[in-house]
Amino acid sequence: MRAHLKPTSWSRSATHSKSNSGQLLTAEPSRTASTVNVGAVSFSNPLLPFEEIEAAAGRLAGVTRRTPLLTSRTIDEMSQRAVVMKAENFQCTGSFKMRGAYNAIAALKDDGVLDDGTSIVTFSSGNHGQAVARSAQLLEVRATVVMPSDAPEVKRSAVRSYGATIVEYDRVAEDREEVATAVAARLGATIVPPFNNHYVIAGQGTCGKEIIEDSPPLDAVAVCLGGGGLLSGIATAFSAMSPGTKVIGVEPATANDGQMSLEAGKLMVIDQPRTIADGQATRSLGDLTFAVIKQRVNKIVTVTESEIVEAMRLCFDRLRIVVEPSGATALAAVMAGKVGSEGDRVAATLSGGNVDRARFARLLVDGAAPETTG
Structure with a gap:
């Protein structure tokens, strides 16, 4: 029987300081993994089998x-x-982003988290957004992609061509994960993150x-x-x-x-x-x-x-x-x-x-x- 992994959840409660140059390296992000379920056994080891x-x-x-x-x-x-x-x-x-996006959405459907017509949200500078949009189209779920307002037009137009909705944010003034979380809460959607x-x-x-x-x-x-x-x-x-x-x-x-x-x-x-x-x-x-x-x-x-x-x-x-x-x-x-x-x-x-x-x-x-x- 194939092992199943519980989808990751995370939050952003910690803060970090900023520099005028945008290069100050500080603090630890607050992305935190949920416990991973493999079959009937729960464990917190984040290493992927x-x-x-x-x-x-x-x-x-x-x-x-x-x-x-x-x-x-x-x-x-x-x-x-x-x-x-x-x-x-x-x-x-x-x-390469199509690999992870399709696998995640298909697995969530396998696990009963998503059904046909339900909504997902992601945040991306472009490639993951395109992949989520196309995967959602193939798997018959609705997709919203949070993208920076200065994302390359070739990536923005591709996201639209796959039927996804784009929500723009300012990458300097706004946190894309916070924007995506707010959008997901409003839509009652599941977030499919780009990497974590x-x-x-x-x-x-x-x-x-x-x-x-x-x-x-x-x-x-x-x-x-x-x-x-x-x-x-x-x-x-x-x-x-x-x-x-x-x-x-x-x-x-x-x-x-x-x-x-x-x-x-x-x-x-x-x-x-x-x-x-x-x-x-x-x-x-x-x-x-x-x-x-x-x-x-x-x-x-x-x-x-x-x-x-x-x-x-x-x-x-x-x-x-x-x-x-x-x-x-x-x-x-x-x-x-x-x-x-x-x-x-x-x-x-x-x-x-x-x-x-x-x-x-x-x-x-x-x-x-x-x-x-x-």
Whole structure:
């Protein structure tokens, strides 16, 4: 009998101080996990069982794509590594987020939490919102997505195209989780968070499972890191299936709360992180994702805004594909020599390709400096 995990609940009661620069690192977020139920046994260990990734793979069969692993002789020569790239920019809705969103909503329906026509709410800078909107459409539930008013238009229009309602918020003046909680209370809806949820993590972990199954043995895998759903899911898959592979998280240097959290041994917050990688501009990891990262991730490295743009250019010039800034950070770290050693076989996640055409062209031509946002 498959183990069932109780959906995560959390609150935001703690406060943190702010700085004028938006870079002061303080306090611990108050996202707290509920007790996890596995079958008839209750336990509070937040580490995800690998069996939940296998269950997620079953739910996702026939829904998500088994995205390809790309290779390039030029990239191998430039990096002095044998590189495989997991092209999640080819995934349904344009990013890996479809894996976690669909798995979470489908599991909630399996558990009787959701019925046809009931409502869900999520908060997202774009990719998770698109994935929730499409998953809700497929599973016949109503979706509302809380998005920053400055979210890329390509992501906003996609959310609308899947039939979801958008509620805007000011990312500087308002807390998106508080806005989402208020909206959910008004609608009587269930919140599907973007990363701090076991079902979401399990869905993202299927990406790691596919990498392992489709590639030769790897020395290291580099994974884009925002809130930690993808990294913790992939780390869980590698811990079970390829424990000798080093798992490396990659963040923008100006949004490196995960790196500092791992070094400090506790959750750290960056108030208003500023980076071109809008999908990685999270203030902190979640408590569930951090618990997995502490146990199953070898290290977290950072890349500069310029290195991110160079990786985007490389994907376009050599692979002829479009990768958004958040999707290019893992490859950026590989190209900068921050993942593995010379001669190693490494994997990098290309986690998404949802970027406005005009912004993509501007970044490739002009570089990162004029585009850095909060």
